[in-house]
Amino acid sequence: MYRLAPVLNVLCVVVMIFSVSLLFPLGWSLGLADGIARVYLEAMAASLLLGAAGWVSTRKYKRELTPRDGFLLVALVWTVIPAFATLPLMLHLKTLSFTDAYFETVSGLTTTGATVLVGLDKLPGSLNIWRGLLVWLGGMGVVVLAVAILPLLGVGGSQIYKAETPGPMKDAKLTPRIAETAKGLWLVYLLITIACLLSLKAGGMPTWTDAFVHTFSIMGLGGFSSHDDSFGFFQSATLDWIAVVFMLIASFNFALHFLAFKKRSLRPHWQDPEARAFIVVITVSCLMLSGYLVLAGTYPDYWTALRYGTFNIVSIASTTGLATTDYAQWPIFVPICMLFLSCFATCAGSTGGGIKMIRALLLLKQAKRELIRIIHPQAVVPVKLQGQVIENNVIFSVLAFMLMYGGTIIGMTLLLTATGLDVITSITAVVACINNMGPGLNQVGPATTFAVLTDFQTWICTAAMLLGRLELFTLIVIFTPAFWRK
Amino acid sequence: MKIIILGAGQVGSSLAESLVSEENDITVVDLDSDRLKALQDQFDLRTVVGSAAQPKTLVAAGIEDADMLIAVTASDETNLVACRVAATLFNTPTRIARLRANDYLEHSEMLADCFAVTNAISPENIVTGTIEKLIEFPEALQVLEFAEGRVSMVAVRAFKGGPLVQHPLKDLKQHMPNVDVTVPAIFRQGKPLTPEPDTVVQPGDEVFCLAASNHIRQVMSELRRMDKPVKRVMIAGGGNIGMRLAKAIEKTHDVKIIEFSKRRAELLAQELNRSLVLHGDATDEDLLYNEHVDETDMFLALTNDDENNIMSCLLAKRMGARRTVALINRKAYADLMQGGQIDIAISPAQATIGTLLAYVRRGDVVAVHSLRRGAAEAIEIIAHGDSKSSKVVGRAINSINLPKGASIAALVRGNQAIIAHDETVLEADDHVILFVANRKMIPKVEKLFALSAGFF
Numbered sequence: 001m002y003r004l005a006p007v008l009n010v011l012c013v014v015v016m017i018f019s020v021s022l023l024f025p026l027g028w029s030l031g032l033a034d035g036i037a038r039v040y041l042e043a044m045a046a047s048l049l050l051g052a053a054g055w056v057s058t059r060k061y062k063r064e065l066t067p068r069d070g071f072l073l074v075a076l077v078w079t080v081i082p083a084f085a086t087l088p089l090m091l092h093l094k095t096l097s098f099t100d101a102y103f104e105t106v107s108g109l110t111t112t113g114a115t116v117l118v119g120l121d122k123l124p125g126s127l128n129i130w131r132g133l134l135v136w137l138g139g140m141g142v143v144v145l146a147v148a149i150l151p152l153l154g155v156g157g158s159q160i161y162k163a164e165t166p167g168p169m170k171d172a173k174l175t176p177r178i179a180e181t182a183k184g185l186w187l188v189y190l191l192i193t194i195a196c197l198l199s200l201k202a203g204g205m206p207t208w209t210d211a212f213v214h215t216f217s218i219m220g221l222g223g224f225s226s227h228d229d230s231f232g233f234f235q236s237a238t239l240d241w242i243a244v245v246f247m248l249i250a251s252f253n254f255a256l257h258f259l260a261f262k263k264r265s266l267r268p269h270w271q272d273p274e275a276r277a278f279i280v281v282i283t284v285s286c287l288m289l290s291g292y293l294v295l296a297g298t299y300p301d302y303w304t305a306l307r308y309g310t311f312n313i314v315s316i317a318s319t320t321g322l323a324t325t326d327y328a329q330w331p332i333f334v335p336i337c338m339l340f341l342s343c344f345a346t347c348a349g350s351t352g353g354g355i356k357m358i359r360a361l362l363l364l365k366q367a368k369r370e371l372i373r374i375i376h377p378q379a380v381v382p383v384k385l386q387g388q389v390i391e392n393n394v395i396f397s398v399l400a401f402m403l404m405y406g407g408t409i410i411g412m413t414l415l416l417t418a419t420g421l422d423v424i425t426s427i428t429a430v431v432a433c434i435n436n437m438g439p440g441l442n443q444v445g446p447a448t449t450f451a452v453l454t455d456f457q458t459w460i461c462t463a464a465m466l467l468g469r470l471e472l473f474t475l476i477v478i479f480t481p482a483f484w485r486k
Numbered sequence: 487m488k489i490i491i492l493g494a495g496q497v498g499s500s501l502a503e504s505l506v507s508e509e510n511d512i513t514v515v516d517l518d519s520d521r522l523k524a525l526q527d528q529f530d531l532r533t534v535v536g537s538a539a540q541p542k543t544l545v546a547a548g549i550e551d552a553d554m555l556i557a558v559t560a561s562d563e564t565n566l567v568a569c570r571v572a573a574t575l576f577n578t579p580t581r582i583a584r585l586r587a588n589d590y591l592e593h594s595e596m597l598a599d600c601f602a603v604t605n606a607i608s609p610e611n612i613v614t615g616t617i618e619k620l621i622e623f624p625e626a627l628q629v630l631e632f633a634e635g636r637v638s639m640v641a642v643r644a645f646k647g648g649p650l651v652q653h654p655l656k657d658l659k660q661h662m663p664n665v666d667v668t669v670p671a672i673f674r675q676g677k678p679l680t681p682e683p684d685t686v687v688q689p690g691d692e693v694f695c696l697a698a699s700n701h702i703r704q705v706m707s708e709l710r711r712m713d714k715p716v717k718r719v720m721i722a723g724g725g726n727i728g729m730r731l732a733k734a735i736e737k738t739h740d741v742k743i744i745e746f747s748k749r750r751a752e753l754l755a756q757e758l759n760r761s762l763v764l765h766g767d768a769t770d771e772d773l774l775y776n777e778h779v780d781e782t783d784m785f786l787a788l789t790n791d792d793e794n795n796i797m798s799c800l801l802a803k804r805m806g807a808r809r810t811v812a813l814i815n816r817k818a819y820a821d822l823m824q825g826g827q828i829d830i831a832i833s834p835a836q837a838t839i840g841t842l843l844a845y846v847r848r849g850d851v852v853a854v855h856s857l858r859r860g861a862a863e864a865i866e867i868i869a870h871g872d873s874k875s876s877k878v879v880g881r882a883i884n885s886i887n888l889p890k891g892a893s894i895a896a897l898v899r900g901n902q903a904i905i906a907h908d909e910t911v912l913e914a915d916d917h918v919i920l921f922v923a924n925r926k927m928i929p930k931v932e933k934l935f936a937l938s939a940g941f942f
Binding site for chain 2: 376377382389
């Protein structure tokens with residue numbers, strides 16, 4: 001109890017703050033007069049009451065949190081908040097099971113974007129707004145998690161950001177550091193969100209509901225849509241390209257955006273090796289795969305291919321998961337490439353998922369180092385990033401992370417296939433969830449939903465989303481006996 | 487001239503030696519009385535024991551009426567403070583400081599304003615530059631630049647197979663009608679010859695040629711077969727010189743650098759981007775073998791240990807390195823090794839001294855280069871005045887009364903480089919490049935270029 005109570009105390013505060021965010025769909029519901037305003041009031045009352053009760057009962061245990069408490073808090077926030085977020089869904093859609101509702105909200109808050117709901121177009125507008133808002137809030141949490149909290153905890157090599165991120169994140173104490181960092185990042189996040197919202201509306205989004213839901217989706221790199229046809233509903237090249245631009249922006253490290261705002265120049269982006277690698281990988285993939293689509297005869301001319309290719313490739317590679325077409329119908333090479341890209345393309349500190357470009361870069365450099373060492377046994381070859389030597393323990397962390405990542409994918413795929421799911425569906429569902437990307441292939445493809453899964457399969461996917469979002473170690477460490485030992 | 491030298495290390499001692507023979511009053515200051523005693527026994531100079539930057543010591547050394555202070559102690563900071571003290575308390579006109587840290591050199595305005603340094607020199611930069619030239623012209627024993635690089639002088643050893651070898655010098659004109667070149671000196675078995683048009687070049691001769699910089703390669707090909715350009719370089723020793731050199735050439739060459747200290751090797755690996763840093767001993771033949779020393783175009787031993795440099799070069803040469811270059815501080819060792827197994831011995835002190843000498847010499851001297859480790863000199867000097875006040879301006883070269891062994895090799899007039907011929911007439915403000923076979927003639931040359939009193 002001594003370990004758990006102080007963390008629960010903070011958690012209850014987070015729950016209460018979170019319940020306030022229900023005001024947004026509440027207002028929306030009143031504005032649209034879709035008649036479900038009562039649902040939000042009930043949900044808000046319930047979460048506020050529960051939160052307050054929990055806070056009062058754990059108040060006397062309050063103390064300064066240690067890094068170990070940090071793991072627990074982060075894990076609890078990402079598992080408990082989705083449970084409260086299910087309330088409006090459960091209260092309105094009486095037939096929805098808790099398993100599916102929890103999957104949906106976890107999918108939102110981890111910015112995955114996989115859905116179990118069918119008939120999105122007929123859902124009340126405010127409920128779609130609520131789903132979108134979850135993604136956006138999740139993205140907000142993720143940015144701070146990745147830039148400020150994970151480096152402190154040193155998860156999977158992320159400690160390199162502790163010493164090396166220039167600007168506001170350098171050498172400061174825990175609390176002021178996170179608070180200051182978070183404020184700066186959220187401001188940037190908010191500004192870009194507003195820009196995205198206005199661009200989409202000006203670009204021809206029919207309603208504000210659509211504009212808000214998709215802005216939230218894009219900024220959080222989530223992938224929830226207010227239409228079953230996803231982004232393809234709009235059939236507008238202008239909107240496609242606007243979305244591509246903002247998906248790319250959201251895939252950069254937000255710390256870079258923050259610096260760029262502060263210095264009023266794009267130099268931070270250009271100098272950052274991770275951002276450079278991201279841009280190169282995405283550009284080359286889009287150009288080549290679009291060419292492949294033309295050669296394969298999917299699209300008659302290159303420009304059409306480039307439009308559909310770029311949108312869907314950027315969407316999947318950035319782990320957004322919006323779609324303008326059923327790309328599962330494309331020659332299988334392209335969707336597989338896209339799935340592969342989603343594993344590593346996004347930058348650390350963005351709202352995207354996967355192993356992150358920075359780790360991929362470090363792994364490549366480590367591999368190169370081993371090759372040089374075989375030829376020159378006495379060579380001194382440090383792994384360098386931007387002229388800075390990366391310590392070996394960081395490399396080891398990254399290697400362990402990769403092992404864990406691969407192991408988790410294999411283990412979960414085996415579990416899914418054991419329950420009778422076909423291999424392609426199993427593996428793509430796990431990859432799509434652990435990368436917080438969204439749609440897989442086959443039964444869980446872009447044209448279908450995760451509703452086909454059984455409860456057990458759904459829980460596995462939910463777990464995969466949480467593991468991926470919390471960079472594996474943060475969650476797994478809680479299940480080690482050593483964590484609970486005094 | 488009254489000159490005070492602070493520090494009796496390698497550079498200080500060689501400098502004292504060079505200057506003593508040129509009618510200067512030299513005082514050397516150092517903390518180590520034994521070293522000073524050795525210097526005093528050998529040369530006609532005064533010594534003072536004491537801390538170089540302290541006014542008391544400087545006064546004892548006669549700073550009050552000194553013309554020049556040369557601070558070459560091991561510590562940059564001592565050198566800087568000494569310059570400041572000399573300027574503030576004693577108004578010494580010229581204050582030269584040797585600085586090792588590049589950081590200081592990059593802020594020249596600070597050196598002049600805060601520390602009153604009139605001239606800063608960096609031996610490591612000079613040596614690095616010298617080696618870079620040798621990598622560019624691997625056939626040359628020495629490459630010197632004059633007039634901001636427009637004219638170069640190279641020392642080349644003649645080998646059988648060069649078109650000019652065993653032919654008289656006047657054939658040069660027929661071989662290369664478009665190239666203007668002069669041969670100011672030839673050393674045969676260590677002894678200087680005065681080259682005449684009929685002098686026949688023998689294999690093994692060390693021939694000095696001077697030509698416009700873009701013709702140098704062609705000139706060298708007359709004296710020996712040209713090697714492939716240097717591509718693979720192995721550097722033993724990652725000290726300041728090794729690191730700077732690797733940094734300068736790693737973009738254009740394959741560089742391997744061997745460093746004994748693990749910590750230093752890690753620093754090198756951090757600083758260098760393309761070079762391969764190896765942790766190990768440069769005299770370890772297994773390491774050299776594994777790293778294919780037999781395929782290296784140039785092996786450079788640049789540690790601060792003479793013996794180590796010599797041994798690793800000998801080993802590398804035996805194992806098949808095409809050309810070896812060693813940094814050798816001791817003059818005796820350098821004379822012993824050069825031309826044998828070690829192709830080029832570079833003496834850091836000698837490389838540095840030329841730059842210092844340029845400030846010491848009377849007359850408007852732009853550059854001084856020591857040749858053959860101090861035996862001979864090449865000087866770039868500006869001719870001033872007119873035909874009345876000067877003994878050189880307005881005269882044809884063959885009518886100038888140069889001491890025997892000294893010769894005018896080239897002129898630079900404005901942007902134009904002119905190779906000197908007998909009938910070439912000197913004009914005011916010409917940069918004259920002179921070759922002086924023996925240092926003892928230097929005062930005579932200086933006198934020749936000095937203005938006569940009537941000018942004022």
